[in-house]
Amino acid sequence: MNESRPLFAPPRILMCSPEYFGIEYEINPWMSRSRQADRQLALLQWHGLADMLESLGVMIERLHPVAKLPDLVFTANAALIFKKKAVLSHFKHTERQREEPLFHDWLTQHGFEVLCLPEDHFFEGAGDALFVGDTLYAGYRIRSDVRSEQLIAAWLGCRVLAVELVDPYFYHLDTCFCPLSTDSAIFYPGAFDTYGIEVLQSSIPLLIPVREEEARAFACNAVVVGKHVITNTGAPQLQRDLRNAGFTPHETPLSEFVKAGGSAKCLTLRLDGENAAAWRESP
Ligand code: ARG
Secondary structure, X not given: OOOOOOOOOOOEEEEOOOOOOOOOOOOOOOOOOOOOOOXXXXXXXXXXXXXXXXXXXXXXXXXOOOOOOOOOOOHHHOEEEEOOEEEEOEOOOXXXXXXXXXXXXXXXXXXXXXXXXXXXOOEOHHHOEEEEOOEEEEEEOOOOOHHHHHHHHHHHXXXXXXXXXXXXXXXXXXXXXXXXXXXXXXXOHHHEOHHHHHHHHHHOOEEEEOOHHHHOOOOOOOEEEOOEEEEOOOOHHHHXXXXXXOOEEEEOOOHHHHOOOOOOHHHOEEOOOOOHHHHHHOO
């Protein structure tokens, strides 16, 4: 067992409250300045998610919100965390590049070794890179570069399986794919090409498909805490499928964040790693 991470350590998740959240630019097809988020409702929904996570034993760490950085709430995009290393994101859109120094400082101050990609390599953190067991699944093309993902796999010494994202509505991997355990995941097939689907199916023993209308309600954008799976409302079929597979689904309304193209998972960054269970077994 890793002595610095005792088995009883609570899961740690980074969140940033939505005081300055809003739709101030349009960098994905969900965002329209003419369809503003209700900030009061966003605050209520954000606290609803945070409270639910705390009730499941999660320790929430906070990043201070900053004016004029409306997407800073989406902490999943800060970095890819691997043990004590954090591969800092380098955003495709200049609007979000302004968040990078804040994520860099927070991670450094909290003891992570921050790794930075070359200037011409884009990468959007846990939004596009998720572990199933010790394989890193990486979504590329719309936001992150496949070259970044190859480099990261070399840095971290892990296997990477890069899958192309083909639908602009599912522009980050975490909008269409979510690991549930070291050998299971949910996914929305319409977000991948045929070969990407084959790669996922042949490498993940239990792969649960999500239907289109539920994927459009961000059902794949789930936060997993042990056997608990937390999503936005509007995914009754996925709830049934999760229960059948032995998980406990929870829904919490996140409509205001969907207007920015995000939901439960996007609002969180797991600091002890998405595959914490697997890491416990290795030094
Ligand atoms: N408006 C943000 C963007 O387009 C939403 C980010 C959602 N984050 C995520 N991990 N999928 O960048």
